[in-house]
Amino acid sequence: MGIRQTTETMNAPAPLSGTERTLLTAALILFLIIAVKMISYIINIFVISLMLTLLAVPATRWLRKKNVPNTVAAVIVVLIGCLFGAALILLTLYSFNTLVADIPLYQTDLNQRLAGAATFFSGLGFSFNENTLSSIDLSSIIQLVLSSLMSAGDAIFYLFFIIVTTFFMIIEAPRVADQVAALFPREPEKLALLSRMSGFVVDFIVVRTETNVVHGALFGGALYAMGIHAAVLWGLLTFFLCYIPYFGLIIAAIPAIFFAFLQYGVWGAVGVIAIVCVLNLIVENPVISFFAARRYEIPAIIVILSVIFWGWLLGLAGMLFAVPITIVVLIFVQFSDELRWINDLLGVSHLFEETNPIPGNLHNDD
Numbered sequence: 341m342g343i344r345q346t347t348e349t350m351n352a353p354a355p356l357s358g359t360e361r362t363l364l365t366a367a368l369i370l371f372l373i374i375a376v377k378m379i380s381y382i383i384n385i386f387v388i389s390l391m392l393t394l395l396a397v398p399a400t401r402w403l404r405k406k407n408v409p410n411t412v413a414a415v416i417v418v419l420i421g422c423l424f425g426a427a428l429i430l431l432t433l434y435s436f437n438t439l440v441a442d443i444p445l446y447q448t449d450l451n452q453r454l455a456g457a458a459t460f461f462s463g464l465g466f467s468f469n470e471n472t473l474s475s476i477d478l479s480s481i482i483q484l485v486l487s488s489l490m491s492a493g494d495a496i497f498y499l500f501f502i503i504v505t506t507f508f509m510i511i512e513a514p515r516v517a518d519q520v521a522a523l524f525p526r527e528p529e530k531l532a533l534l535s536r537m538s539g540f541v542v543d544f545i546v547v548r549t550e551t552n553v554v555h556g557a558l559f560g561g562a563l564y565a566m567g568i569h570a571a572v573l574w575g576l577l578t579f580f581l582c583y584i585p586y587f588g589l590i591i592a593a594i595p596a597i598f599f600a601f602l603q604y605g606v607w608g609a610v611g612v613i614a615i616v617c618v619l620n621l622i623v624e625n626p627v628i629s630f631f632a633a634r635r636y637e638i639p640a641i642i643v644i645l646s647v648i649f650w651g652w653l654l655g656l657a658g659m660l661f662a663v664p665i666t667i668v669v670l671i672f673v674q675f676s677d678e679l680r681w682i683n684d685l686l687g688v689s690h691l692f693e694e695t696n697p698i699p700g701n702l703h704n705d706d
Contacts, residue, residue: 361678377653384657385498389505391661394542395549396421396510404514414510422503428576435573440482442569447478449602456605533692537671540691541664551627552582555589555619559596562615566608569599583660585643589620639687642666667691 376383396417403413560575568574574596581588593616600608646666650658658665673679674692683689 365679373653380654384654385501385505387654387661387665388502388657389509391545391664392421392502392506393509393513394545394664396506397513397542398546400510400513410514411511414507417510418503418507421506425499431572432576435570435576439570439573443478443482446569446599446602450478453602453605533674534671537667537692541667544667545664547627548583551623552579555579555582555623558619558623559592559615562619563596563600563612566600566604566611568596568603568608568612571596574599580660584647585663586640587647587659589616589624638663638666638691642686642688 399417399420400410400413403416404410408416556575556577556579559578560571563571563574574592577595578589578592581592584591593612597609597612600612604611643663643666646662647659650662650665652658670683670686670688670691673682674689680689683692
């Protein structure tokens with residue numbers, strides 16, 4: 341018996357060293373990234389549905405407090421969300437079709453502006469090839485944009501899967517707290533951490549969405565008052581792209597600045613830029629202050645790298661929800677005793693301190 345135990349001990353594999361565990365973890369992470377990239381279509385549906393579910397949490401929680409059954413509350417919230425989404429889609433399509441129909445008018449304005457610019461710079465001693473300037477075709481640019489979009493049939497299936505997935509996520513949301521608590525029966529501190537951080541993610545998405553609505557409405561309204569072409573479309577674009585930190589507002593403003601230039605020249609473009617700066621001051625900064633007051637500052641370089649990485653991995657959905665996805669990843673890293681040093685290295689360990697009050701939580705309010 342002793343000889344057998346000695347033989348088994350000799351044949352047992354040696355424990356991995358710290359370096360080997362680090363290399364193995366890096367290999368697993370790389371494999372996971374490649375796998376996510378390969379099935380990004382499915383992951384996008386899950387990510388969008390998860391974010392919509394988190395956005396619906398306050399509404400479903402309020403309905404359950406009014407003694408509305410969970411399934412009925414989920415149906416009501418999903419139906420309202422579908423109606424709101426359908427209205428946005430129809431308004432976007434109408435605005436875009438109007439824009440496309442007026443392309444010949446815009447092309448004429450563009451040719452005039454380019455000719456004026458060529459004359460101006462020629463007076464300064466610079467020469468331009470008129471054929472090169474006249475070759476800029478807005479119709480070709482519109483066709484390029486349309487070709488990069490999803491077909492109507494694919495978009496319908498995509499939206500259908502998102503709606504169905506979101507509906508079942510909302511139904512299962514009240515059970516999540518009990519299921520998570522069962523995973524950590526003897527670790528209340530980790531459960532409290534997850535509860536606080538999930539509340540922050542919900543809080544972030546809700547406040548970000550409310551801010552985007554105000555931002556898009558004010559920007560679109562200001563453009564409409566100026567008489568800018570397709571003002572409603574640029575307002576809707578601002579609403580969606582403002583989810584992207586730092587870059588979203590700039591990207592959304594570019595088409596509005598371009599069309600302001602076509603209509604009113606340089607001063608029209610300057611006017612739109614001024615509107616963007618004012619809106620950023622009165623709308624965007626209060627949002628930053630809202631979260632900074634809770635000491636939930638994430639280093640700007642981390643946010644920018646998150647937008648780049650998730651945009652590469654998941655496309656537009658990854659860029660839109662880069663910050664919430666990153667926070668979720670940081671939560672999982674914090675749960676691992678071996679990986680927690682990563683949060684310390686990134687300078688985000690303060691996110692998980694108990695001194696940060698978070699209004700939301702995972703607990704079931706029923």
